[in-house]
Each structure stands twice: as structure tokens, then as C-alpha cells.
Amino acid sequence: MKVCIAGASGYTGIELLRILELYKEIEINQITSRQYSGKALKEAFPFFNKSKYQDLIFAEEVDATSSDIYFLCLPHEPSLELVKTLFENNKIIIDLSAAYRIKNKEVYPEYYGFEHRFPELLEVAVYGLVEVFRNDIKSAKIIANPGCYPTATILGLYPLAKEGKIQDDTIIVNALSGISGAGRHLKEDFMYPESFSNAYAYNITKHRHTPEMEDVIKRISDKDVKVRFTPHIIPVSRGMLSTITVKTDLSKKQLRDLYFDYYEKEYFIRLQDRPVRIKEVLGTNFCDIFVDKDEKTGYAVITSAIDNLSKGASFQAVQNMNIILGFEESYNLKNLPIYP
Amino acid sequence: MKVCIAGASGYTGIELLRILELYKEIEINQITSRQYSGKALKEAFPFFNKSKYQDLIFAEEVDATSSDIYFLCLPHEPSLELVKTLFENNKIIIDLSAAYRIKNKEVYPEYYGFEHRFPELLEVAVYGLVEVFRNDIKSAKIIANPGCYPTATILGLYPLAKEGKIQDDTIIVNALSGISGAGRHLKEDFMYPESFSNAYAYNITKHRHTPEMEDVIKRISDKDVKVRFTPHIIPVSRGMLSTITVKTDLSKKQLRDLYFDYYEKEYFIRLQDRPVRIKEVLGTNFCDIFVDKDEKTGYAVITSAIDNLSKGASFQAVQNMNIILGFEESYNLKNLPIYP
Amino acid sequence: MKVCIAGASGYTGIELLRILELYKEIEINQITSRQYSGKALKEAFPFFNKSKYQDLIFAEEVDATSSDIYFLCLPHEPSLELVKTLFENNKIIIDLSAAYRIKNKEVYPEYYGFEHRFPELLEVAVYGLVEVFRNDIKSAKIIANPGCYPTATILGLYPLAKEGKIQDDTIIVNALSGISGAGRHLKEDFMYPESFSNAYAYNITKHRHTPEMEDVIKRISDKDVKVRFTPHIIPVSRGMLSTITVKTDLSKKQLRDLYFDYYEKEYFIRLQDRPVRIKEVLGTNFCDIFVDKDEKTGYAVITSAIDNLSKGASFQAVQNMNIILGFEESYNLKNLPIYP
């Protein structure tokens, strides 16, 4: 089984290389990167010294025929095109961009700046949030791998949404993200001296992940719900915490029972007994969830933690691959977090 | 003018020492500390080497007569008693504990674990949030210096609350705090290796600052409002960000105009043009505020940043002292943040 | 094969749990901890939720008979005794303390505060630095697992020392360590707010790892060499960098050739082309080394990086176990670092 990682020099591409290293059944035969084109993996990233792929050379362009599985870690618009080509070549496609995540194509011009030219493929693509759409994934040809904020938030809301227990028409989501969420892009705000000791909200009234969350919650709950989403940057490299404040008439006990019923058997969902901590999921495929209820105000408060690059991106992509290839879903993904 | 700092070896005590060093009009003649009793300031904290107070010796107990002004950086219950004694001695008292912050004495047993034995002094004490209660402070004998979360949150809400423009009966407040907010206490959670890369909510359904916020907002707005407050710890030493999500029918422009009217002349309130950042207020007495409106959901989103140990504690205490002593309010407090 | 981890709630114990989780051939049947005695692993450390050992209960004391292999993550003196007992019980012992590391028993009273009561076992114990003493390890009954600073430093010096190419009688070693190196002990210096932004040397004229380094270098080089060792704490959780300044008459090319000859085939030694970085070895068993020569002064400068808890402690312990049990030496230890 031959694998291509397109855009392999970004953070999610490197995370894929790290995890796919463990597979004996798979050979990575292509990695691409504009920035490092012509260089060996080890040369660009010395921490791949002694990796079995250390001498693999970054290509500039993707060869759409020579691999069987394509992980796309590209910007949204190049991904839009490439998926089309690969689909026509009958490849297995796991797209980490947003190009095929949202069923409502009207969202794309406003939030992504381009027309979605292949709406027919939007119907083909399966939203790769395994714990919600597992059955559809088994036979998927195109996986639209979820965004990081949507992964944490939707998993935190899923039982409530599915059971129709969200009362208000607006859900308040405040989320914290590590800086790696911005990708491997040079920007003064993300330099160490400026990020250090800092924290702030951003994109308060317009963030691309808001329509993605609303789109999926609607599909789950069959109800139009708005998400009041305020993302924040905090000074960590990786990690994401979604704090969801949502009206419900379930009591604390009912809430916890509901989440237990939905998630007890999900290997990658860990219901915790105290508010979840991002450190405890770093480098893993776990989504930790804690549910609480404030009886004075009638709000449930749900905190949900993932590693934005692992469960929020590359590990989830591999979880999807495992399902498609018929491996055990947790194959090579059961590692615990490094502590401390 | 002689000053005592009781509990001078905690973070707020040290912050007071640092800022009071600048005053020629004042002499610190007492510092107390259980932990360092008998030691010189410089010996306990070598960074006070070359300070004019370097040789001052920590006493074990407060002498309630030999100073004119008392800053109390003590736990809540010892503060409760000491304020009483100092008040009888006719001293100027600036209490950084919560012992006299909340007018409704019923709150104390539930949230602080003790009966408030001096309710008559609750009436005497002035809540030292200068931008709101400045007039009362001028002649105050007891200043109840505000908590850090309430400082950031109430300043972020004040114009809306005062003008009666809060629509819902619940305000959603999600706040981020640096670890110094927990004080100088040994706890595994706050060790570097465990705090590093971490972030989490805590005390979700019961935090002591919730009734403080509700009490003050009620006094400002004359309306019962509940605060759905979710505090979080993030890996910074200092700094606090309050993200307030509140229903209002004011438009974005009306909101900004309102805040401009209230705050343009306040030296220590800086209205910013983009979401505020904690790094930009560290070590200063500034409260930075950014107001935004999400027209789709009808919520205003206000972000408000302070340094929890400066404006959120010791600098605000000194701002109060400046007013009481008739100094210019910003005297010795105009420093800009260190960058980067 | 049954395994006991004594002192399993410290950082090295937890690191062992994390890595031994991967072994199907092994069952951990005992974990001990004073602090968490009677608690389940998952209860004490929620990040072990979903681990196969999540329900294992911490015992207070070690049962010296019911396991086959004992990893000791205890203070030095309790380890001294327990090794003796386990040796008499004919167990495989991997001791992460310093109790059996130094052949010269005179060192113990001065540096560790106790007499070494079992000098005969000092002869039995094998210093578990695999790349140097691999042959002795195969049949070892007691492994004295090396200290973190000695691991990084001796691996950085080994080819030079072995070939007799160290000219001066003093080697200058400046090393940087993450805070986890101090163990999971409460100390104000190691609280986040105080560690943050900090860096400093410590134990400048007397550090326990100095005689350990001198003892091993003497065994390698058959020459008395002194180490002028200055350790520093830097604000990272894990990671260790040893910067070795040593007089040699080898040229830069000769140096690099020598290290290539010694280390090219060592899986866990990665010779890098630029100064090594601690981030690139975190959570791995790699020791990255870069050698350079300053022709103006005649000094070679060698930088050597490890993760103090992995190659510097628990992973190296498992590497030793792999050899003793006849597994492939790198079995379960080939993971790459998490990036970024």
C-alpha cells in the first residue's frame, strides 16, 4: 500500500510522517513540499535522522497516479482541485483542508474566498469525524477530515445534539488553541518573544470553523443552531480546549448518564471526573470530555480537550485510514501522552 | 507616612514592595511573613538586593499601631479580624483579601467558610474599583480591594450595566488566568513541568468571584443578573483575560460609542481596536478593553485584559492609596508594559 | 513475564508505565507509591484513563517475590537495601537510583550521605550505558541505570576518551536540564511562576553526577580525568543538553571521522550536521551529538542532547531490559519526537 503526503513539511504533514512510520503495511512513496523541494527529509528536519524515511526526497508536485492513498495537507484551494483529479484516478483521498467539509457550498465564497466548483463531490465526501459518522467512513472515497475546533466542539456536543436536548438556539463556545493551529507560517505574532506570556481572542465575529460546526450540528440534530464562537490563542505549541456553555433541562446526573451511554465504548473518548486538561491529550488521539451543570443558570458547561495536530488533524486522518483499510480502528494510535 | 505590608512575602505583597519603592513620601516600616520571619528582605528574595528596603526584617505579626497605612495581603479570615482592629485604631486600611468585598454577608459562609462577624464594617468598607466607585474612595477608611476576575469583568461590563443595556438575565463569562493567581502556594498542579503546555477550566460551578461579580453588577445596574462564570488556568505567570458574552440590542457602533463615552478619559482604561492581549498589560495598571458585536446571534463579545497582580491586585491597591492620600491618581503607576 | 515498578508515581515511574504499556510480552503486576497508596492508577493520573493498567492499585510496599523484573524508581538509600533483597531473590533488577552506579564506594558518604554497605554488589552491578557496556549488560543481574547528565556527557565523550585523545586533565562540561530532572518534588523554585523566564546554574562546586562521570570516564580511558561540571536549570519540562569543551589535537575532520566510526551503527546515537537541539529528542531514546573543533584555541566543542526522563532514565532502563530479555534492543523504543 503506497501513500503520498502532499504538503508534508507543514505541521500536520510531519505529524503524519511520525505516525505512519509505525506501519509495516504501508510505504510512503511520495512527500511534497514547495519550501523543501529537492531536499531529503532528514536534511530538512534533522529529527527524522534514523527514521526509515530519512532519505525520502521532497517533490515539488504531487504525482496523482503512483500512490494508493493520498493525505492532503495543502491550502484549501489547491486541495479543491487535487481531490477532483485523485477521485477521477480512483484513489483513496484523506483531505485535511476544509475544501470538502461543508455540505452547503454557499459558505465557501464568504468564508474561504472561492466558489466551490465541484458540488457533486461535496456529496461524495464523508466528514471524517469517526465517532459520529463511522458507518459512512467505511466505504468513503473522499474523507473531509474535520477541523480542530469542530472536532473538539462537536464531540463535546454530540450526545446533547443527537438527543435534541439543546434548548436555546445559540450555543456559546469559547475555545483555546495552541499556536501550532496557525500552521507553520512566519508571522510576528507567533514569534516566541511575542507569543510568550500572551493570550488573546481573535476572529471574534467571523471564523471559518463556525459554519463548519453549524453545518455538522444541523446534520446531527436536524435543527438550526447558531454557534457563538470565540477562539483564543494561548502560549502552548499544541493543544485545544473547547468550553461549551449550552442551555439544557437535563440535570447533572442525566447529562453524565447520557454521555456515558454514548461514549463509554468509544476508545478515543475519555470521560473524566474533573475538568479536562490539554496536557493529558497531547500527542494522542484522545478527546477528553467533562460535563457539568450549573443549576443556578440552567447551563451545562462541557469542556473538551484534544491535540489540535493529532485528534484534531493527522491522527484523526489515520483513524479514518484505519477504518477504510479494514485495520482495527485504534491500530498504532493507542499511545498515551508524554508526562510531564 | 509609614506603611505596613502584612503578608509581604506572597506575590501581591512583593508587587506592593516593588511599586512602593518609588515613593519618596512613604516609608515602609513593617513587613510581615510567617515563612520568612526574622529574615531580611534581601535574604529571602535576592532580587531586592540594592532596594532601599533590602535590610528590612520580616516580622511574624503585625503591629497595629506603628504604621499609618496597612496593606493586607493575608488570607480572608485573618484579614477579617485585623481590619476590625486597625479600624478601631483609626488606620487607613487597604485589604486585598475578600473579607469586606461583598455587601451581602450571607455569601461568606457558603463561599468562604466563615460567618462574617463584622457586618457593620461591611457598610463602612468601600469596594476599591476606582473607575466605578471613585467618589466613595476619597474618604474611605477601609478599602476592599477587588478580586482579579471581578476587576477585569466588571470594567468590561460597566457601561452596559450602568446604562441598563444587558438584555438577558445571565451573562456568560469565560476567563483565563495566569498561575500566579493561585498565590505562592506549593501544589503539584502548579509545578513547572505540570503547568507547562497545559490549560484547563476549574471551579466551574462554584467560584468565589461569582458572587462578588453579581453583587457589584447589581449595585451598578440595580438589576439581578447571574454570571455563568468559567475560569481557566493557562500557562503564563501573570495576566488575565475576561471574555464576556452578553445579549444586548446595541449595535456595534452604539456599543463602541458608549464605551468611548465612559472610558475615554479614564487613564487606566485603554479601548483597543482589536481583541486585547494580556502581554500588553503585564506589570501595568492598565485594563485594556475591546468591544465587538455578533449581529447574527445578538451577542456582544467584550474582551478585557489586566495583570492579575497589578491592576487586579497591588497596583489597584496603590491607585486607591493615591486617591486617599490626595496624590494624583496615576502617580507612580504610569509605566508601560515590558515588550517583548 | 511480570514486572514491578517501585516508586511508580514519580516522573520516571510514569515514563516506564507509558512505555511498558506497549509490551504484549510483559505484565505489570505491581506499582508502588507512598503518596497514592490504595488509589488506582487512573484515579491518581487521569491521563491513564483507557490504559490497560488504568485500574492497577498503587501498593505502599514492594513485594520482593511476585514479579520477575523490578524497576526501582526510589530514592538512593531505600534502593540500596531493596536491590540487596531482590538480588538474593534472584530477580532481574534495573535500578534507576545512583545506589550502584559508582564503583568507588568512598564516593557515597561524601556525595550521597550514606555508607555503601554492600560493596560486593557494586562489583556485580553493571553500569547500564548500553552503547559503552553492551556486552556486560547481556548477562547482568543488577543494572545501575546511568544518571541523566552522565548519559549525555559520557556518550558525547566516549570516542575521544576511548581513543586516548583527551589532552588536558580537566574537561569542562556545562549542561542544561529541564525541571523534571529534579523529580516530582514540591519546591518554590520549581513552581511555574518562578521557573518561567528563569535560568541559572546550581551546585556549581559539588554535584552528585560529577564523581559518576569521572568514575566511568576513568574506566573507559584508563586515565584520571577531572570534570569541571556546571549544571543549569532552564525553563523546559524535559530535555538535557551537555556542552563539552575539551582539549584535543584531533582536527575537525579527524574528530568527525572518529565519531562516525564509533556511532554510525548505533541506532540511538544520531550524529547531526549542526548543533543538536533538545526538542528533537524529547520523548525518545535518541542521543543526538554534534562535534566541532575550534582551531584557534585547540578545544573541541561537543554538544549532546537527550531527554532526561527517556534516554536519561526510563527508556534507557527499558533498552537494558530489552537486551537482558533477548529482545531486539530497539524494540518499542523507535518512536520519533513529537514536533512541534
Next chain:
Amino acid sequence: MKVCIAGASGYTGIELLRILELYKEIEINQITSRQYSGKALKEAFPFFNKSKYQDLIFAEEVDATSSDIYFLCLPHEPSLELVKTLFENNKIIIDLSAAYRIKNKEVYPEYYGFEHRFPELLEVAVYGLVEVFRNDIKSAKIIANPGCYPTATILGLYPLAKEGKIQDDTIIVNALSGISGAGRHLKEDFMYPESFSNAYAYNITKHRHTPEMEDVIKRISDKDVKVRFTPHIIPVSRGMLSTITVKTDLSKKQLRDLYFDYYEKEYFIRLQDRPVRIKEVLGTNFCDIFVDKDEKTGYAVITSAIDNLSKGASFQAVQNMNIILGFEESYNLKNLPIYP
């Protein structure tokens, strides 16, 4: 007195703005920046909101006539030229670049890549290390403000060098620097996710500060001494620690007495009783020094800490200005560090 800050949008320029804000005797009438040309200070850096200079506009080019004092925070080569012009205009010049630091002009082509075209001004320029060259500074027209590594290192060596008590011909200097030392330049290595948890040596065999240190030590000691200098990057924003290992026949007591004699009266040198910590000098003009002696090897180990942007750059520049203008040397520079 009118002041120009050329290159005011870099870290040292901003540090100057922050400190010069405190001077009533001075008016900053020019700030320049390529990147922010045409923008107001507050617009480029919102943390200058409420500063008295908030509305000052960044100019693209320096006006060499309209100010009295010029602080140059420019790259080395533009500084070389501008100093010449300003000198001819009879201005007071404080140059934070290296263009006039080294008396031996032969160093420039090799280390800085340009010929020093104004060797006559090299004679005029005074090396602005106040504690060593104070007398020359009083009447200086051109101050060559010292580099950060040389400031920490030379102050750590000065008494030994001056007294001729350095035995060997090579001094071993290992230093740690915060990332701000690299300036406000976009580089992947300095992004938060890549800097975080990292530490490494760099420029091991050739760093520009080596000849600067050797040049000044020679002037102090009248002896040719080589410096074996290994700088390291650690994950802090600011702060610098120089660990100096140097052969001397002075005993520990003699060493400490010598340093006491030299430095007791220096306000900005603090001799500490334990190894110095960078956190304790951040944002201040202090240089903390601790001297120790390892009798076994005959080496003294001196640790010296500064803030690279304060004493290592902008505060030292202001200390020079204070002297030239006849102010008290410590005027506006006596602030203590922020803690924690």
C-alpha cells in the same frame, strides 16, 4: 533636549521608548522604521496607547539635524555611515550596533562583512560599558554601546582581568540567551512552537561577540587572551546568563573579596550569595554576579546575569546618556524586576 530613536520598531528601540517616556527633560521628536513608516506608534504597537508618544509617526529616514541626541538601533552597516554624518553635525550619538565597538578594524571584514571606512572615528568612539570606562564616557561624542554577551561576560571578568589574575590563555565562556537577542526578525526557528521546549548551542566556532570580548579584555588586562565562547538559545523571551570558567590561583575567599572591592559601590552590579538567576534582572539595569571556586580543578566559575535588552542594550544606552547629560547615573533606571 530632543531625542531621535533610529530603528525604533525593533526590540531595543521599543525598550528605549519605554524608558525615555519617564524623562521630563527629554522630548523624543523622531522615531524611524522602514516597516511602519507613516504609522503612529500606537497604531503599530497598541501597548503604547496612553503613552505620551502614542501619536508620534514613524519616519522612513533619519533627519540628522533636528535632534540633539541620536540612539541608533540599526543594522551595523547603516549605522557605520550615519554615525559619521551625525558626528560631523556635532550630535551626541549612542550607537547600539557593533559598528564602532572594536578598536581593531581588521575584525570587521571577517566578522561583519564590510570594511570599516572610518577608522579615525573608531578612535573617537568610547565603549559604553560604564562600570569599566566611566571616565571616558563623560565627555564622549560617540558611544559604542556594548553587545549583550560582552556586557555580561566582561563585567563578570573585569576584576580578575584588571588584576592580572587570569592564569590560562583561554577563558571558557558558555552563555545562554533569550530569543529576543536575535531581534525582531521572522525566522522559523524562533516561532513559538519551534522554540518552545527547545535549547541549543549555535555559532560555536564563530560568533561576532568573540572578538569584541577579546578586544576589550585585552584593553583591560593588557594581555592577549582568547575566549572559547559557546552561546546557546533557551526558551525565554529576555535574559542572558554567562557562565565563565577560568583558571586562577585566587582562593574562593580572595575572589569574593576582590569582587566586593571592585563592585560594592557599583549600584548596578549586585553580588549575590548563590548562583544568579536571569529572572531576577529582567527589565532592569542590574548585572547580577556570583563567583565561586572549584579547588579540585583550579577553576573559578563566575555566573553573570543581565537582561539582554536592558543592561545588555537599551538601559545601558540610557545609563550612558545619563552620564553624558550630567544626570545622576541611575536616574530613571532604579526599577526592580517584576516578580514572579
